[in-house]
Amino acid sequence: MRFSLFVTALLPAALACNHANLAQHEARNDSAPPFKYTEGTDGPADPATRGYFVNHVGLVVSNITASREWYSTVLGMRHIFTMDLSDQYSIMYMGHAQGGRNGTGFQTGAELARDKNNLGGLVEFIEYKKSSRKYAPGPSNTLSHMGLIVDDLLAAQARFDSLNVETVKRAGDLDFSAETGNPIFASAWGFDSRFLSSIGGLTTDWELDFTSEEEQAAIQAVLPALGIMGFKELIVIADPDGNLFEVQSLVPTLI
Template sequence: MVRFLPTVLLGAQLLAPVLGHSLPRFQPREDNVTITYPYPELGTDAPADYATTGYFINHLCITVKNLTESVGFYSGVFGLRKLFTLHVSEHFTITYMGHSHGGKNGTGYQTALELNREKNNAEGLIELIHADVHQKDLKSSTEQPNTFAHIGMVVPDIQATRKRLEALPGVEVLKKHGNTIPIGGKVAAATGLHPEVIAQLSEAELKQISATLDAANKELIFVADPDGNLIEIQAQEGSELV
């Protein structure tokens, strides 16, 4: 029995972080009853099409107005490193950025060559498209609502991140930790509640939306990148469903 005790203790240590992620109480909604909002709907356990085995999301792509400024922002504020910049022509470039994938505790450093070698096996990369010409009509979702809402960033310590963001020059914090997201503001407009939508919802439903999301949103931080793209920052532990 004593021989197995270290193994049991190790197992408990490994399970603790997993069990620490609280899940909402998913309950099936009964038919022919009054619907009460909000209610979560759990995904099915049906396996994906076998033909899609090995598929995963590798990167997202945004168009930027100033490549130097954008690379500096994502590197200096969020620690992404540049994999490469492909100079397609004199005025057109493609840049990839991402985090090292060897580990999240600071031990996973990779050289630029290693990052590029693992590029097509990596997740969470950002591709920056830049045309070095004047583009007056290039607008982000915080300026003009579109189908892009935000980039989601997870951090190990939200309070340490808050203090760091407050100390960094030039970082536009649109929603501070502890605050709610007012309906009608930039963040709400960029996350599905823009004026056209608000005009078609009743006051009661808008109150319901605010009441539901306010508790979760208080724990989040929203910042804008140099082009106005929204970045949501949430803690790795203790975050709500959304």
Template sequence: MSMFSKHSEHLLITTMLLNSIILFTLGALPVTFACNFHNTVYKRDTNSTSPYPNSTSTYPNFIPGADGPADSATLGYTLNHHALLVSNLTQTREFYGDVLGMRHLFTFELNPHWSLMFMGHAQGGKNGTGFQDADTMVMERGNREGLMEFLSYAGTTPPTQTRPHSSFSHLGLIVPDIQAAQARMEAKGVNIVKRVGDAVDPTSSIPAALGFPDTMAFEEGIPGLQILGFYGYMIIADPDGNLLEVIEQY
């Protein structure tokens, strides 16, 4: 066997071995993720009960999804848009457009007081990097995901800011480089409620937005948030104080 043939054989064996390792690692990721919840246990009052089926008194407790196929009648259903009540459409458009890169589809003024506005990322790429004009985006509005609708009645404070028990929590945004995104938002003067790597300020609006009723309840939930990787997230606020959770793509 020639030296070239031996080299090719060794290269082939090495490649096959590396592929096997990669496939094994990828296959183990879901199991590893689930095990992290179970191995990093957090004890709480054993008399407490969980609203989740099949849960235990050891927390955090990871419960994997086990749903069967959806009803065939729902084929084609998808979440088209989220709607927020805002106090100033101009400021809202500047924030979601200039800071987050959303495109303005249209604004509809019903009368001198009440207006609604639609915005969304262009569909030319995962980060909306491809250009689409507003007309195209409007035509596709009924067949898109992730749009935002903003409603405003001039001169009023959004009810979400006056109802302490609003069910709204936060919006989620994915970015390719979270450190670069944070630096850009700092330069633009965005209200960054929590920076990447920082602990959550228990006096901030974050605990309430996550559903914790008080500081003690929030502190009880900290171990679970750590496992979720929450401290690697960034939390920002829009002009009306609505929170956005910023996560790096993976």
């Protein structure tokens, strides 16, 4: 699918992000927009989720050095740390200083690294140099996962089980082998593990043609919803649309 068509398809979702304008639009009884704005009316959250918050988003990138320069120069993010696990595989964290709005509460890299699991809005970058996947400007499948911090990892896992949450990886598991490894987990962390997934009823494949009728139908089905609106110890869960959350404990449990 051409980039221009993709932008056109997602335009209602982009406009819906400006919720204040949508509310004013409905209050004036203007002609109905092609989407509906609904104010949230949820009650208090389950007390079991106290302490939960989104910590970071992980991106698979083709050049971690270029990513660091862009996020630093363009967004003002700070380099927290880089871990070169081998000569081919690296993980890097960046984020804004957390003493207030960016620039109002300077923190050193060491301070940010120390407080990593108690911060929000971080970005994790994953580079696997041997990967055949390379990315160009435009829509691309670069999202690896989102990060969730919980007070008690094993209690959270038990709660996810009780709610029948789709669990991609359980605490204590770590298997990238070809015979028994988890292809969804492997692909989300940048390895060349081609797979078909139907989590949430949405077919996903790294090599699917976005111009296919099947993929176009999947995109159209998602548009209304869009418009409204340690590795071993961690847990990976999937939301109804197949988006992955890496779940970590605020204090590592050293499973």
